[in-house]
Amino acid sequence: MAPIHHHFEQKGWAENKVIVRFWIISMLSNLVALLSLKVR
Numbered sequence: 802m803a804p805i806h807h808h809f810e811q812k813g814w815a816e817n818k819v820i821v822r823f824w825i826i827s828m829l830s831n832l833v834a835l836l837s838l839k840v841r
Contacts, residue, residue, distance in 0.1 A: 809819045 806819055806823075810816060
């Protein structure tokens with residue numbers, strides 16, 4: 802696990818909540834990257 806994952810767990814977030822949030826962020830980041838490739 803990454804240190805930032807532990808940071809959110811120590812703030813009281815449930816592990817599943819942290820994982821799902823990071824999945825959403827990574828999916829959005831991938832979508833932005835793919836869209837920027839298609840724009841070029």
